[in-house]
Amino acid sequence: MAHYNVAVLAGDGIGPEVTEAARHVLDAAVDRLDGFTLSYDALSVGAGEYLENGDPLPESTVEKLKTYHAILLGAMGLPDVRWPNGVEMTPQVDIREKLDLYQGVRPIKLYHPWHSPLRVPKGKDIDFVLVRENCEGLFSDRLVPRDGQADFATDTMKVTRAGAERICRAAFEIAKGRRQKVTLVDKANVLQSMAFFRAVFDEVAEEYPDIETDRVYVDAMALFLVQDPYQFDVIVTENMFGDILSDQAAGIVGGMGMAPSADIGDNYAVFQPSHGTAPTIAGQGKANPIATILSAALMLRWLDREQGEAGAQLIENAVAKALKNYDNRTVDLGGSHSTSDITDIIISHL
Numbered sequence: 299m300a301h302y303n304v305a306v307l308a309g310d311g312i313g314p315e316v317t318e319a320a321r322h323v324l325d326a327a328v329d330r331l332d333g334f335t336l337s338y339d340a341l342s343v344g345a346g347e348y349l350e351n352g353d354p355l356p357e358s359t360v361e362k363l364k365t366y367h368a369i370l371l372g373a374m375g376l377p378d379v380r381w382p383n384g385v386e387m388t389p390q391v392d393i394r395e396k397l398d399l400y401q402g403v404r405p406i407k408l409y410h411p412w413h414s415p416l417r418v419p420k421g422k423d424i425d426f427v428l429v430r431e432n433c434e435g436l437f438s439d440r441l442v443p444r445d446g447q448a449d450f451a452t453d454t455m456k457v458t459r460a461g462a463e464r465i466c467r468a469a470f471e472i473a474k475g476r477r478q479k480v481t482l483v484d485k486a487n488v489l490q491s492m493a494f495f496r497a498v499f500d501e502v503a504e505e506y507p508d509i510e511t512d513r514v515y516v517d518a519m520a521l522f523l524v525q526d527p528y529q530f531d532v533i534v535t536e537n538m539f540g541d542i543l544s545d546q547a548a549g550i551v552g553g554m555g556m557a558p559s560a561d562i563g564d565n566y567a568v569f570q571p572s573h574g575t576a577p578t579i580a581g582q583g584k585a586n587p588i589a590t591i592l593s594a595a596l597m598l599r600w601l602d603r604e605q606g607e608a609g610a611q612l613i614e615n616a617v618a619k620a621l622k623n624y625d626n627r628t629v630d631l632g633g634s635h636s637t638s639d640i641t642d643i644i645i646s647h648l
């Protein structure tokens with residue numbers, strides 16, 4: 299009997315709605331598995347927690363998170379809740395750094411050709427994984443205190459050998475189980491940090507002679523994601539480029555509501571949709587829960603290679619079957635289904 303404890307951080311905005319939907323699907327999937335159970339504990343983190351207790355991510359909560367098998371997260375932060383220096387609170391980013399969740403794994407898959415704003419040629423598929431470095435890169439200085447009086451501000455693109463090596467290796471490992479191709483995205487023609495990242499990528503690539511590699515500048519990648527996204531299998535890049543490109547990648551498969559993610563480290567992992575709190579639609583039943591439901595499937599796969607893997611496949615197949623019917627769409631995809639309508643339809647296909 300395998301039993302796993304999951305911490306649920308619903309967060310702010312649409313976070314509570316989408317995590318509730320994912321829990322319904324998880325419960326229904328787990329019911330169909332053999333000797334596999336989940337239990338959940340809700341923990342308060344985010345802008346709401348800051349307004350109540352003065353800290354969006356209390357240290358005691360971070361310590362508690364380490365006692366769970368996995369963490370399911372909704373979305374965090376609200377545009378009006380900011381630190382005195384003007385930046386938004388981002389506990390979902392802080393968690394990645396505190397738990398050293400260096401792999402931002404973001405599967406991008408087109409479930410119905412009409413979900414894409416692109417004219418997808420017959421026989422072509424959008425199906426790749428973007429692997430974002432989560433703990434350094436251009437985000438690395440974001441918490442360094444600044445002199446509010448200075449008349450300039452800088453952010454450092456930090457690339458360490460250890461950081462670059464482990465994220466490149468993670469990308470190659472993912473490619474082994476897929477179509478055996480890794481594309482590095484950088485700006486090695488201009489930035490020395492990126493030339494270094496490329497040199498480390500090249501070294502790691504030598505450990506994987508069977509895997510095809512490609513190197514693309516980030517500006518060209520913005521173009522290729524629109525012109526020819528079908529060519530990609532696994533894409534690996536630094537933190538900020540990954541942040542931007544994962545939104546663009548979500549855009550070509552139907553939007554943020556379709557993009558799941560897993561933030562994985564050597565000891566802990568957080569599963570959450572790639573989207574934010576979407577405050578303008580919060581509380582209206584309009585949120586698309588599919589990104590969170592697919593993130594929950596990634597969680598099952600990460601938790602357990604046998605029954606967990608079976609559960610992940612159940613959920614992914616149910617989503618695919620539900621979305622084959624173009625009528626099954628939430629508002630963001632141009633449909634009229636509510637969050638709970640689409641959740642029930644997915645459960646009916648399990």
Ligand code: ATP
Pocket residue numbers: 312316374375553554555572573574575576577578579584585586587589630
């Ligand atoms: P963050 O800065 O936290 O990444 P953001 O401000 O970039 O967040 P999101 O909250 O991701 O933005 O939302 C971007 C757009 O996508 C908004 O128009 C939002 O309403 C829409 N959106 C995001 N997630 C969903 C969802 N699950 N269902 C429907 N629409 C969504």
